[in-house]
Amino acid sequence: MKHIPLRSCIVCRQQKDKGDLLRIVRCGDGDILLDISGKLGGHGAYVCKHGDCMDNAIKKRVLNRVYKCQIDNSVYERLQNDYYRFKTDENGN
Ligand SMILES: [Zn+2]
Structure with missing residues (x-):
């Protein structure tokens, strides 16, 4: 049986x-x-590709906790932009 690596959101x-x-x-x-x-x-x-997790990760600044540091707002803004671009690309196919 093939092992599928699982990751937690x-x-x-x-x-x-x-x-x-x-x-x-x-x-x-x-x-x-x-x-x-x-x-x-x-x-x-x-982070889950679909659903609200990415939006929540950005809104709730979850990455500060994950990386144990204060992450700049500009980093979250860029992540949000990149995420929206990704979603747009995915829906465009
Ligand atoms: Zn998730």
Whole structure:
């Protein structure tokens, strides 16, 4: 039987297949990015691809807790922009 790696969403804590989650990554220089390709190196965190989890992660500043630091509003704004672009791209297909 093939082992499917499960990851927990940092917002709702549900375990899901990686394909159902978005990866957020903190790079070595401390920058935090939405990792659409899933290939960036760094400390990864996972959020549900569909539903409200990404919006909640941004609204509730969940990443401050995950990365144990104060994250700038501009970082959250960029994550939100990237997330909306991702959703638009996905719906456009
Ligand atoms: Zn979730």
